[in-house]
Amino acid sequence: MDAISYERAGDIAGAVRAVQQPGAVFIGGGTNLLDLMKGGVTRPGRLIDITHIRGLDTITTLPDGGIRIGALVRNSDAANHALVREQYPLLSQAFLAGASAQLRNMATVGGNLLQRTRCGYFYDTAFTQCNKRTPGSGCAALDGHNRTHAILGASAQCIAVNPSDMSVALAALDAVVRVSGPAGERTIAFADFHRLPGDRPELDTTLQPGELITAVDLPPALFSARSHYLKVRDRASYAFALVSVAAALQMDGERVKTARIALGGVAHKPWRASAAEQMLDGRPLTQATLRDAAAAALRDARPQHDNRFKVQLAQRAIVRAVNQAAGRAGGVA
Amino acid sequence: MSSNKECQDSGDKNATPRRPARRRFLQSAAAAATVGAAPHLRAQDQSPSAPPAQARDAVPPRPVTLTINGRAYALRLEPRVTLLDALREYAGLMGTKKGCDRGQCGACTVLADGRRINSCLTLAVMHEGEHITTVEGLAANGALSPMQRAFIEHDAFQCGYCTPGQLCSATALLSEFRDGAASTVTADVRRRPAQFSDDEIRERMSGNICRCGAYANIVAAVRAVHEGGSQSGSAASDGNGTGNA
Numbered sequence: 001m002d003a004i005s006y007e008r009a010g011d012i013a014g015a016v017r018a019v020q021q022p023g024a025v026f027i028g029g030g031t032n033l034l035d036l037m038k039g040g041v042t043r044p045g046r047l048i049d050i051t052h053i054r055g056l057d058t059i060t061t062l063p064d065g066g067i068r069i070g071a072l073v074r075n076s077d078a079a080n081h082a083l084v085r086e087q088y089p090l091l092s093q094a095f096l097a098g099a100s101a102q103l104r105n106m107a108t109v110g111g112n113l114l115q116r117t118r119c120g121y122f123y124d125t126a127f128t129q130c131n132k133r134t135p136g137s138g139c140a141a142l143d144g145h146n147r148t149h150a151i152l153g154a155s156a157q158c159i160a161v162n163p164s165d166m167s168v169a170l171a172a173l174d175a176v177v178r179v180s181g182p183a184g185e186r187t188i189a190f191a192d193f194h195r196l197p198g199d200r201p202e203l204d205t206t207l208q209p210g211e212l213i214t215a216v217d218l219p220p221a222l223f224s225a226r227s228h229y230l231k232v233r234d235r236a237s238y239a240f241a242l243v244s245v246a247a248a249l250q251m252d253g254e255r256v257k258t259a260r261i262a263l264g265g266v267a268h269k270p271w272r273a274s275a276a277e278q279m280l281d282g283r284p285l286t287q288a289t290l291r292d293a294a295a296a297a298l299r300d301a302r303p304q305h306d307n308r309f310k311v312q313l314a315q316r317a318i319v320r321a322v323n324q325a326a327g328r329a330g331g332v333a
Numbered sequence: 334m335s336s337n338k339e340c341q342d343s344g345d346k347n348a349t350p351r352r353p354a355r356r357r358f359l360q361s362a363a364a365a366a367t368v369g370a371a372p373h374l375r376a377q378d379q380s381p382s383a384p385p386a387q388a389r390d391a392v393p394p395r396p397v398t399l400t401i402n403g404r405a406y407a408l409r410l411e412p413r414v415t416l417l418d419a420l421r422e423y424a425g426l427m428g429t430k431k432g433c434d435r436g437q438c439g440a441c442t443v444l445a446d447g448r449r450i451n452s453c454l455t456l457a458v459m460h461e462g463e464h465i466t467t468v469e470g471l472a473a474n475g476a477l478s479p480m481q482r483a484f485i486e487h488d489a490f491q492c493g494y495c496t497p498g499q500l501c502s503a504t505a506l507l508s509e510f511r512d513g514a515a516s517t518v519t520a521d522v523r524r525r526p527a528q529f530s531d532d533e534i535r536e537r538m539s540g541n542i543c544r545c546g547a548y549a550n551i552v553a554a555v556r557a558v559h560e561g562g563s564q565s566g567s568a569a570s571d572g573n574g575t576g577n578a
Contacts, residue, residue, distance in 0.1 A: 003391040006412030006458055031454045034415070035435050047412065049459055076448075079522075080514045089522045096517040100540025101509070102502065103436060105448045106455060224523075237517070237539035 001037050008049045012056075012180050015212055018048045020182070026050050026212060028072060028108040031099075032115050040125050041116075041133060051108075056214060059083055065220035068178075071110030071213045075166065076101065078109055088218060090227035090248055094169035097231040100238050110213035113167060113177065113193065116204065117160035117268075118240055119149065131157045132201045139201075147306040148242065151298075151314070153267040158201030159304060162194060162269050163240050169229055171262040171270035172246035175218050181211035194269030201268070223248035223260065223325075230321040231264075232313060241265035243314045245321035249285075256280045261297065261322065266314055273297035276318060285326055287319075294318040397458050401426065402470030412458050416450075417441045419457035420467060428468040428497045432542070439541035442498035443467050449505035451540075468497035471504060480504050483554035491545035499541045503555045506537045510559070529559050 009015035019026055023045030027033055036042040050056075056072040059081045067083050078084055079095035095104065098112075121127045121140040129138035141149055141159050149159040167190075175190040194205055207213070227248040233239040244264035250257040259280035261273040276297035283289050294315040301311045323329070394409040399419065406424045417434070420426045420443070429452060432440030436454040443452045444466035471478040480503050483489070490496045510533070513525040518536045520526075526533060534552045543551065 001413045003411065004413045005392045006456070027456075027459075030456065030459070031436055031451070034454050034456070038435060047456075051459060076514070080512075085515065085522050092515065092522040093517070096515060096519075096522070100439065101506070101537055102439060102442055102449045102451045102540045103454075106450050231517075237536050 001034075002040075002043055002045075004037075004044065005046045006049065007046070008052050011053055012212060012214060015048055015050050015053060016180060016182060016210055019210055019212070021046055024048055028111040029074065029106040030111075031103050031107045032111065036116060036123075039123060041123060050212065056110075062217065066218045069109050069216045069218070071108060071215055073109050074105055075099070075107045075109065075112060076104040079104065087221035087224050088169075088173065090223060090229055090246055091166070091169040091173060091218075093227075093229035094165040094244075094246060097229060097241075097244070098165040109166070109216055112164055113213060113216070114205065114207075115162070115164050115167075118163045119160040120145070122160060132160060132197075135200075135202045142304070145306060146304040148240070148265070149304055149307055150267050151301045151303045151307060151310045152263075152271050153196045153269070154302065155197045155199065155201070157199055158197035158268065160197070160201065160268060161265055162204070162267070163265075164270070165229070165231060165241065165244060165264060167194065167270045168244055168262045168264035169246045170216065170218075171272050172227075172248050172260040173218055173223070174260075175216050177213060178215040178217060179207065179211045180214050181208055183208075185214075187217075190270075191272060197268045204268075222250055222258065226251060226325045226327065228321050228324040230317055230324065232317055243310055243317050245314075245317045247318070247321035247325040249322065249325045251285070251326070254284045256283055256285050259293075259322070261293075261318060263297070263314060263318075266301075266310060273318065275299065280322075285322070290319050290322055291315075293322075395458070398461055399424065399457060399465060400463065401465045402467060403464075408457070410457050412456060414457050415453055416443070416455050416457045416460055416465070417452035420452060420465075423457075426467055426469055430494055430497055432495065432498075437542070438495070438498075439502060440495050440498040442501045442541065444501055444505055447505065447508065449502050466501070468500055471500060478504065479558045480507075480554070483557045484551070487550045487554040487557060488547070489550040489554040490543070490547050495541060495543045495545075499538070499543065499551055502538060502541045503551070503558075506534070506555065507559055509537070529556070531556070 007018060009018055025044040027047040027049050028051055051072060056070040058070050059073060060068050062068055069078055075095050079092045085092045119141055121144060122130050122132050127140045129140040131137060131139055139158055146159060150161050170190050177188045177193045179186055192206055195203055229246050231241045231244040233241050241264050243266060246262045248260040259277045261276050263271040263273055276293040279293040279296050297318055298311050298315055303311055392411055394411050397408050397410045399406045401424055408419060408423045410419055417429060417431055420429045429443055430440040432438035434453045436451045441451055441453040442449050445460060445463050471481055480500055510529060515522040515526055516533055516536045518532045531552050534555050
């Protein structure tokens with residue numbers, strides 16, 4: 001690893017100031033950043049340690065009935081917090097589906113939002129082509145092994161996927177990201193936080209330079225009774241998703257009042273399946289309707305040569321996740 | 334924290350095997366093989382090794398005090414030194430192992446304020462003020478912890494390289510489960526996980542890889558300690574422990 005300088009930030013303002021220095025980046029849990037630094041993928045010159053800033057490691061209730069999760073709350077603590085487990089079990093499940101117990105004890109909520117892709121061509125600097133790592137260099141994944149890559153929303157410059165489980169649940173739950181920066185504080189709707197690659201795949205998010213994530217807000221819990229996070233992966237544990245689904249339902253008898261569906265492992269950002277939601281809202285939850293909704297979610301899919309299976313896998317995963325959210329056993333389209 | 338508790342609980346059935354000689358031999362062998370000094374001694378007055386051609390100038394070491402197994406270690410570390418390298422190369426505690434060095438294998442697992450973490454993916458300088466427990470700190474007063482004894486009783490290792498990480502991880506696992514923590518195989522996260530099933534153990538140990546494939550016996554050892562079988566010194570065992578897996 002390159003030599004780095006290091007300083008501890010005492011408060012948010014100090015952290016925002018310190019990160020203006022050339023080559024400076026924030027470090028939280030470090031589980032992704034240090035891994036990238038060891039591989040030479042990311043080469044910051046200065047680390048601003050934000051883990052000692054007070055007040056960012058708590059989960060509190062908001063006046064509107066929602067909750068605020070501080071950016072420094074560790075993934076394991078968020079997963080096991082009583083408010084999260086009881087009111088947002090979808091989010092708890094998503095946290096617990098990610099990484100290992102050790103990594104969840106280290107990784108912060110803010111850091112999880114900023115996880116870089118696990119595309120092998122991004123991670124391995126032996127490959128010179130990667131528009132995300134070196135803008136303008138090309139994309140080795142297009143003609144390479146792309147079994148794990150995007151099927152929705154990709155561009156000719158990048159077909160990488162976002163690896164976070166947490167973010168898929170947050171997308172379904174309409175979370176809001178709170179940030180502090182040189183220009184003050186602002187909030188970012190979750191759908192606007194992560195980007196599609198387009199012509200700028202080096203940018204994962206809409207954060208501006210110098211901005212620090214301080215919290216994630218969740219609106220009042222509407223889906224505590226009916227939600228499910230389903231992660232499909234190559235082994236039973238400790239692997240990134242091939243496809244994942246965060247499904248949440250409000251029911252009115254047999255009829256769906258509100259459906260929320262977000263997909264992981266399929267795009268450069270957590271993918272909200274709005275078309276599928278609209279096909280379920282207000283309708284009885286029949287298997288035929290559900291299959292049609294799942295098909296609608298993948299209508300615009302453009303798979304690569306190694307990942308055509310994801311199109312059907314994602315549809316089946318949607319059917320199963322929604323059925324489980326509804327309290328029905330399994331179900332394959 | 335949990336490890337201390339378990340250490341105090343440990344009986345006298347299996348006293349610590351008198352085997353520090355092997356480690357001392359390896360350390361002195363390493364010192365003989367390298368230029369002049371054991372790696373951890375080099376830290377005190379080192380001139381940083383030459384950085385790669387394209388790397389920046391080295392950053393000078395700074396004083397970092399780590400509390401490891403109840404003892405304060407005053408070290409001088411560059412900020413880029415991971416907790417794992419600080420433990421092994423600077424504090425001289427070789428029990429914690431470097432496997433992948435990228436957070437994938439769990440061999441480097443230690444406890445920070447009682448919580449299991451991968452020491453390879455965190456900087457030592459970030460852990461001042463915490464209580465670090467390594468595998469060397471699991472035993473107390475010469476008596477192996479219940480988990481250590483159970484690993485021996487159930488033959489939960491072959492080569493042993495992953496074992497320090499497995500032990501720290503399993504020790505933390507038990508306190509997490511006692512605290513009601515859920516896992517991804519817990520049927521309903523809104524409730525406490527009801528059963529300490531083998532699926533729960535496997536899931537909760539999935540961050541620790543064992544290339545020898547001792548998993549079945551590791552599960553048996555963890556289960557035995559959870560059920561208290563090991564503390565009585567009469568854990569059910571058919572000789573190689575697989576009967577419980």
